[in-house]
Amino acid sequence: MQDKIRAKARELLETGTVDCVIGYERATDGLTARPVFIYGTAGVDRLVFDQTCVHNLSKFLLDRRDKRTAIVAKPCDSRAINLLINEGQLARDKVYIIGVVCQGMPEVSWNRVSKEPQERCQRCPQRVPVVYDYLVGEPVEALPVTFSDVEQMENAGPAERRGFWLEQFGRCIRCHACRQACPGCYCSECFVDQLDPTWVGIRKDVTDNEMWNTIRAFHLAGRCISCNECERVCPVSIPLSLLNRKLEKDVGEFFDFQAGIKAETVPPFATFKKDEHLKGVE
């Protein structure tokens, strides 16, 4: 796998198809991976790909909008690329996607790699990138989508749910790592940074944290591609995927839409039908 990526990267850089290859390299701790930008054939051998390459690299493409770039993309990352193309942030012909087949990534911390795949990967239906120019690995069947965790939450009583979320939001330290890691969060000015009006107060209060977390999730309604980077980077382990996946489930139910599967489909909030009947609306 790794050799194929390296060979392709070398070929792309030699022929001048792209100026830069975004991929993974071994971090200095010798175990985990970190993102790397390769600008010449000399650096190609630094590229690695294995079970530790958990990051979603697609956000880096936004820094290279008008330059020809190749990127190593897992299935979830490829959906993010589709999302960015759909929203006019990227041009498809500027991006060369080296897709990799993914069987799920393990939990990686500084000193160990888990045997089981991450929870997000256990629930992920995609095993093959939805868009690619060159595929590494043998294509495998997509898995069925499950929302068992969301349904379990929905079936709890309102007071129980409220208590659960207040406790979770109470832990938030508003480092905004979830936003920084999210490929869908690219607004030049985020609502949380606005000072006039100050939508989210500067105090670290549970109500302000709730404001941030709910609106962040809602801004990704119909856009979240469930790469779950937000949850992975959260330093206080708030189950953000429970919020995102609830919206993903409802968007699927109401509008029969899944973000990032096709770059051409119009997202649900960009359109409407005059005579549609939506659940809960008269």
Place this chain on the structure above:
Amino acid sequence: MAVGFEPRVVGFLCNWCSYAGADMAGTSRMSYPPNIRIIRVPCSGRVDPLFVVKAFQMGADGVLIAGCHPGDCHYTEGNYHMRRRFALLQPFLDYVGIEKERFRLEWVSASEGKRFTQVVTSFTEQLRQLGPRKDRELMAAKGVQRAV
């Protein structure tokens, strides 16, 4: 239920229909519960989910969004967009524990003063049945610290 509990309702009314409808109720001398605090917006489509969550954060017991009937929007399609947004936002807020009975979307035209009073009355009554929000108690039970 708390003794003497009066729900606080924030109403986002569209300038062209519902606000005029509320005005019609007033000029026709129809009475409706004073629990509603009206905020005039140019269109129901102007109502950002931010406004709704902010209202709940600031202690509203209920939020009402009222706009022109589908097809009658002054800006042609604002209320259609709001309808989609509401369809997702209401179950989402319910999911984080703000009961869906606390959040309503209604269509009230400029001539429907009567309907406006009915909407506000039934909504206030519903909230009164539901009682005040339990956030403080739940936070105390869970040991969640508040910033002062």
